[in-house]
Amino acid sequence: MSAINRRDAIKALGAAPLVGALDWTSDSVDRAARLVGSRPTAGDAEGTSEEPKFFTAHEWRTVRVLVDDVIPRDARSGSATDAKVPEFMDFMLADADASPTSRLAMRGGLAWLDTECRRRFAHPYADATVAQRRAILDDIAWPAKARPEMRHGAAFFSRFRDLTASGFFSSAMGYGDLQYQGNTFVPVWTGCPQAALDKLGVSYDLMSRREAP
Numbered sequence: 001m002s003a004i005n006r007r008d009a010i011k012a013l014g015a016a017p018l019v020g021a022l023d024w025t026s027d028s029v030d031r032a033a034r035l036v037g038s039r040p041t042a043g044d045a046e047g048t049s050e051e052p053k054f055f056t057a058h059e060w061r062t063v064r065v066l067v068d069d070v071i072p073r074d075a076r077s078g079s080a081t082d083a084k085v086p087e088f089m090d091f092m093l094a095d096a097d098a099s100p101t102s103r104l105a106m107r108g109g110l111a112w113l114d115t116e117c118r119r120r121f122a123h124p125y126a127d128a129t130v131a132q133r134r135a136i137l138d139d140i141a142w143p144a145k146a147r148p149e150m151r152h153g154a155a156f157f158s159r160f161r162d163l164t165a166s167g168f169f170s171s172a173m174g175y176g177d178l179q180y181q182g183n184t185f186v187p188v189w190t191g192c193p194q195a196a197l198d199k200l201g202v203s204y205d206l207m208s209r210r211e212a213p
Helices: 008-015 026-037 056-068 085-094 100-121 129-142 148-169 170-175 193-199 204-211
Strands: none
Touching: 008 085, 056 085, 056 100, 056 129, 056 148, 085 100, 085 148, 100 129, 100 148
């Protein structure tokens, strides 16, 4: 990564059709989320625990910074790293079913991000300040508005952001953030809340009359 130049990064991105390059089926996402959620957290930014299986040490550090730029910690819930999104990504990409195109798109995108940050600020993305990282992300966050020279980075970031959201909202923390209450035993069914009935303009009495023979 440290030796790759801008031309090599763009070449790696251009070799992979990025539209759909980082897509998996919903079953694959659910399986990865369950397995990652059930095991201890992989290495932190310093790699003090389990090492990633797909990402290099440098890529791992970059991914952990980037996912938290996408979904930071707030008053509602933890960040993407708190939800084990980097571990989720590493599992998906290390899986035997992951396509070479998906892997190439991820590596090429991370390389592009690093070389663009070095071009502007003389250091890789993970070492940049918050303001410097935001300056780059502002240029690639909206593909339709991205300048021609930013289109490779915009395509990568769009798919990376989708994968980050998939990992986060498939996790227990993501369910909590959405206030998801499914898969919960309800001992007594008290009916639809009155506020919902009022919004729909219906009542149990009206529905009973409609169903009567």
